[in-house]
Amino acid sequence: MAVALPYFMGQVNRAARYAQAGMGLHTAGWILLLVACAVTPFSLLDRTLSTLSMAAIAGGMAFNAAAFDLWCGRAVKVRASVIVAVLLTVGYCIGYNSYPFRVGWANGLLALQIAMVVVSLCRRPQVRVGRWRWLLVISLLAQMVVTGWRGVLGAFYTEQFPHFFAPHMVNMVFSLVSNITVMLSLAALLLAHRDEAARELERLATVDGLTGTLNRRAWLEQAGNHLSMSVRYRQPMGVLMLDLDYFKQINDTRGHAVGDLALQKFSKAMRVVSRAGDLCCRYGGEEFCVLLNRADIAAVQAYDQRLREWLRHHAPRKLGFELSYSAGIAMRLADDDTIEAMLQRADAAMYRAKQQGRGVTLTGDVRETA
Numbered sequence: 001m002a003v004a005l006p007y008f009m010g011q012v013n014r015a016a017r018y019a020q021a022g023m024g025l026h027t028a029g030w031i032l033l034l035v036a037c038a039v040t041p042f043s044l045l046d047r048t049l050s051t052l053s054m055a056a057i058a059g060g061m062a063f064n065a066a067a068f069d070l071w072c073g074r075a076v077k078v079r080a081s082v083i084v085a086v087l088l089t090v091g092y093c094i095g096y097n098s099y100p101f102r103v104g105w106a107n108g109l110l111a112l113q114i115a116m117v118v119v120s121l122c123r124r125p126q127v128r129v130g131r132w133r134w135l136l137v138i139s140l141l142a143q144m145v146v147t148g149w150r151g152v153l154g155a156f157y158t159e160q161f162p163h164f165f166a167p168h169m170v171n172m173v174f175s176l177v178s179n180i181t182v183m184l185s186l187a188a189l190l191l192a193h194r195d196e197a198a199r200e201l202e203r204l205a206t207v208d209g210l211t212g213t214l215n216r217r218a219w220l221e222q223a224g225n226h227l228s229m230s231v232r233y234r235q236p237m238g239v240l241m242l243d244l245d246y247f248k249q250i251n252d253t254r255g256h257a258v259g260d261l262a263l264q265k266f267s268k269a270m271r272v273v274s275r276a277g278d279l280c281c282r283y284g285g286e287e288f289c290v291l292l293n294r295a296d297i298a299a300v301q302a303y304d305q306r307l308r309e310w311l312r313h314h315a316p317r318k319l320g321f322e323l324s325y326s327a328g329i330a331m332r333l334a335d336d337d338t339i340e341a342m343l344q345r346a347d348a349a350m351y352r353a354k355q356q357g358r359g360v361t362l363t364g365d366v367r368e369t370a
């Protein structure tokens, strides 16, 4: 399965790659352990193979922990897991000649590592996460209990600790739990991957592929909600419609790739000069708009000034030429004003700005807002 997964999952992102690496290392670890069982006990080869096997199993768990962090929408925090993996490997190698020590040490630390993953999985995720999380928790808990049990038996009841292939109850329970947890973990892994793919599709449906800002459909949807809040809390709100000047010339003289870069820099500028709560959007082509929450006309004009300032400073350096735009402002006028009506007023003002020679921002309405 560890070999088949990357083949069947195809091109995947960081979280899935970590999970695949985790699964691959885990499998390699068990193969090494089985091979080690076939060589002379306590030989150098046995010691090397067994130590490598421990490194692979514990390393695999750290990779899995990283994948789960990402799938839960958190930054990867696996330093503790990596430290345990290193301690486990080094301690195992040093104490290899003492059978009780190495079995107790390896299984004990592995159980601790699993417990850390379980705790991390139980923390509140930062994104919407499916029930695969609990499938994993159950499967890891079972694995943790059996591994811990093996550790205690190996360390303190060594004479009762059976050889790996002996038909002993511990081995049978271990095999059974291992098989079940492998199946559960695999199912959880695929579900987590599917969850994330669905989230990514959702995100892609709302942003513009070139600039990363909201697309028109998503913006209109969110802008409607902001408008309702602005009416409800009687706060002013404005919309700024912006259109790059002579953009066709940029495309014609410098090529479409430079045109694309200019669009990206422009939307970056819009984001940089935005305040929390402002909503930027690529309305279409070289036309953008931004909704400014809790903003009166002076605040919208200040946004416009910040944007022009940013472009004056950065565009020549980043693009090699100046980037200018014409814009129109529309404020919310009454409680029954709509986003569509505001956009029309902003658009009309922008059109006048173009007619007046471009590079300026005009206001569609100057009456006081609600």
Ligand SMILES: Nc1nc2c(ncn2[C@@H]2O[C@H](COP(=O)(O)OP(=O)(O)OP(=O)(O)O)[C@@H](O)[C@H]2O)c(=O)[nH]1
Binding pocket: 210, 243, 244, 245, 246, 247, 248, 249, 251, 255, 256, 257, 258, 259, 260, 263, 284, 285, 286, 354, 358
């Ligand atoms: N590179 C690039 N160009 C685009 C994209 N979308 C639209 N355009 C181009 O933007 C140009 C818009 O041209 P016009 O509508 O004439 O506007 P303009 O040249 O800026 O003229 P004014 O608005 O009157 O100043 C067209 O040449 C489109 O092909 C895009 O995603 N990438």
